[in-house]
Amino acid sequence: MAVSFPKCPSSPLPPLQTRNRAWSSPLSAPVQVGDSSKWALLEATKRCHLCVSATNGGSAVAPVEPSKKVQDSGTKTTPTDHSTKVENGIRPTVFSSNEFQDLKTGPDNSGRESTVSITVVGASGDLAKKKIFPALFALYYEGFLPKHFTIFGYARSKMTDSELREMVSRTLNCRIDQRENCDAKMEEFLKRCFYHSGQYDSEAHFVELDKKLKQHEGSRISNRLYYLSIPPNIFLDVVKCTSLAASSENGWTRVIVEKPFGRDAESSAALTRGLKQYLHEDQIFRIDHYLGKELVENLSVLRFSNLVFEPLWSRQYIRNVQIIFSEDFGTEGRGGYFDSYGIIRDIMQNHLLQIVALFAMETPTSLEAEDIRNEKVKVLRSMKTLEIDDVVIGQYKSHTRGGVVYPGYTDDKTVPNDSLTPTFAAAALFINNARWDGVPFLMKAGKALHTKRAEIRVQFRHVPGNLYKKCFGTDLDRATNELVIRVQPDEAIYLKINNKIPGLGMRLDRSNLNLHYAVRYSKEIPCAYERLLLDAIEGERRLFIRSDELDAAWALFTPLLKELEEKRIAPELYPYGSRGPVGAHYLAAKYNVRWGDLGAEH
């Protein structure tokens, strides 16, 4: 049944049929009954369901009670029963049970096709150019997009469609392993790209967009995905306008938002509240692109489909877990945004914490998104609030090496001269549950360090009563097993084991049981954005962050962040390109940990 994707299909496959994910197999899974049944009530007269909410005293859509959820599946639907619900976030229009069936089984069963319109809001931005459009093209190239789709760029700048295409085309490239028909494909893809210029807070402009979208969608069932590639302060404006003026009338409307999701628990909650005035939880796709990384995806597979790992996955065998992120460059003149957030908010509280949650969660009931997210929330809520004693922060200073001068963080013109914003942080976290009690989870994230790397290191306990202890020197913990999952660069998994050095002596050595992705899997690993965009199109929420997860994540970090700012804690300075502040070692030592990435072998 596996449909692999190395070959570009001669014609794009029907939507949803190309992927083969157990938990989202669209052919077998019944369409979920969501909780937007209220929309149907508004349907007949109102162009936009949310307009009605607004007219109802300007209040948000009343929360839907669970009891109101329509339990009907398609087969029960009668042509007159317009309260039928389809997939979450899908706004039903007047359609028959036949049409309903169509949604379930794909477009080929009836005359009515579905289409997806992807609107990149903030199309002229960097992320859009570098990541989003290329990811969309890759999906198209690989045949993962539905047969009919439309891509719109939306931004304030005046541009024509062809100017957008010109801009987009510069960053498109074909995957290295498939260059066939690349130009032709690119041409076809660009033809589906359009541009609409408008203000981010103007409903009128979004109404125009809506018209254009309708034109492209024709009579198809329209699904709309908005990618908000814009600064957080205009998130709400855009969400308001899109949902009021440019929601799909007969399919789903989803919004992808990227971090930052607030600066702390309060602002995050306010943002969520704001979004929920216009959107349902099901419509919000909070992206954390780290969750789309191949090896993070693989983490669950490793844990749950291998017998050899699960028995070891607890405080009984694991001594500590390290989650390490480092970049080998600084802000390089683009520190404006960063300076108001800092490394803890930028990397730790989201990317690294999400990895911890995935790593440490109990076995979910199934691979369904909600089951996984339930388990992740449980981990986050079991975690001890981070205290200032368990954190070390740093900031890089300038450094001259080999005649080259590397600037300090505060040398960045976009950064205030007296900025105390950490560009490095290390923290020790604890999960106070039965599985992990007492096991330190160490996180470390920094900019302008000596390597670029993201990895998870699991250090095991030493062998009790080790027969070979004479061979290990005094510190048995220095020769323990270690499982390393290197997320980037050079994806790899390896398990450090002790074995005998071949020869007549009995010298032990730590060698690696290795899996180098580049060696075993020659195909290029897809970019995280491709996976996440595709998931959003398919309604697969596993890799997106739910509101309660976000709340729990902020709850862990907010007190610390407040304290750092209130007390104006000065970061420890470290030279650009170094291994970071030595304070990180002392933090680790406090919990009897030794950073695995800074050992002698590196």
Place this chain on the structure above:
Amino acid sequence: MTILRFYQRPSSLSIAFSSRHERSFSGSSELVTLTTRRNQCWRFSPLKSSNGSPLAGASWKDDGKEMPVPKVPDIGSQLAENTVSITVVGASGDLAKKKIFPALFALYYEGYLPQHFTVFGYARSKLTDEELRHTISTTLTCRVDKRENCSDKMEQFLQRCFYHSGQYGSEVDFCELDNKLKEKEDGKLANRLFYLSIPPNIFVDVVRGASRSASSPNGWTRFIVEKPFGRDSESSSELTRCLKMYLIEEQIFRIDHYLGKELVENLSVLRFANLVFEPLWSRNYIRNVQLIFSEDFGTEGRGGYFDHYGIIRDIMQNHLLQILALFAMETPVSLDGEDIRNEKVKVLRSMRVLKLDDVVVGQYKGHTKGGKSFPAYTDDPTVPKGSLTPTFAAASLFIDNARWDGVPFLMKAGKALHRRGAEIRVQFRHVPGNLYKRKFGTDLDKATNELVIRVQPNEAIYLKINNKVPGLSMRLDSSNLNLLYSERYPREIPDAYERLLLDAIEGERRLFIRSDELDAAWAIFSPLLRELEEKKVVPELYPYGSRGPVGAHYLAAKYNVRWGDLSDSS
């Protein structure tokens, strides 16, 4: 503990010993000594001591002169006067030429032999020292990674090699050997090692002659014997009984060269020096264990010896069973030879006696492939036409103890198969309640983890794990966490004989088989072997170069096992 560099030739013996220090689990207590004798053969009844050295005591008289050697402890000064004489009995044989002399030279080259040593060849043929040296020199090679001074070293080594011609049953001839040895030993503390590279029917004669007439007067005297150790329980215990008339247990070094293989040595390290393996090492997680040995050639005109023993005696009852015992044993108290052998015996004694139903035997037949025809076993002129001797066998064994109850240990050994190899495969159970089970088809057991320890060729350890195929879909793949020895350790891995010879010289008994182990091993196989012979069970024929008789699959299926080496992925 200090770790000295290995491959640096020590300038004195004391360094030679300390460079091995990290493996010195047995002390050098046997260097505690005694009396020296000169110019006289020892003609009394067998000597025994607790450690393989001649007994300390007044009986060691030497024409009235008694030369008490100080009772030791200062190893440094003692060792300088120490020498070891290695006598290869059966020096003109194949094993001696191909394995023993080259292994001795490698040890010499690497600096593992004591500063003063002598190598003697002993056999019936008349040869001069020069002729022996010439014979030997044709098979000596330097390790591939160090060719420096190779011919110098070889020359020096050959200067220490001598030959003595004698009958295997003649005490007088051994007495002459003793005189020659003494001459070379030159008053030093003499340790003597006899390597019996001869047919089993003359083991006892040689042991008698050598132990009576050529035992070391003041150091230890040890005998290395190689399989076959009898044909069954009775003949084996008879052999042991006879050996023990002249030797004590500590003097007998029963070699199983498989135990000297690098990865077999590493097996204990893997188990006991890694936290991640030990929790899995039981019936709770391990579904079955497979011990597989295959050769890609037949007897090739040398089937005379083999026909008399068959593959079960030749490979299974010793090599594979030894690996199994090492694999399955409980954690020993220490790495001392006796502690490890105690645990191995416990495993062997917990094993169920093998029944005919749990065995499949096979014999290769002729096969023509690509215009080339490969002979059948019975085409070998040294094999009787009607021979029923198995050249292939598969067996399932069980260890009825708390750790392994119900886990099948499958063994398979054969000649003239499609490839050459020896490996241990550990198949784990399937993940209970696997979240990804829809990815695995109907048979969850086909996608379980598997640990493979490849002993030869291309030494490797790998763990098969399930992981996601990179990409946007969720396809699972079984990939390997790998350790290829040739990549990580480019240096050549020493031959098993080097390790074992060195161990024998050092008195390290961990890798040698004790009498009670041997008895326990025979007890498992003897009833089966007798039944096979009594009932004249006909082996299943399989073509030369094939994967062996299909019966092996049915045997595996009976215990819900699938051979790991014959699946598609391997």
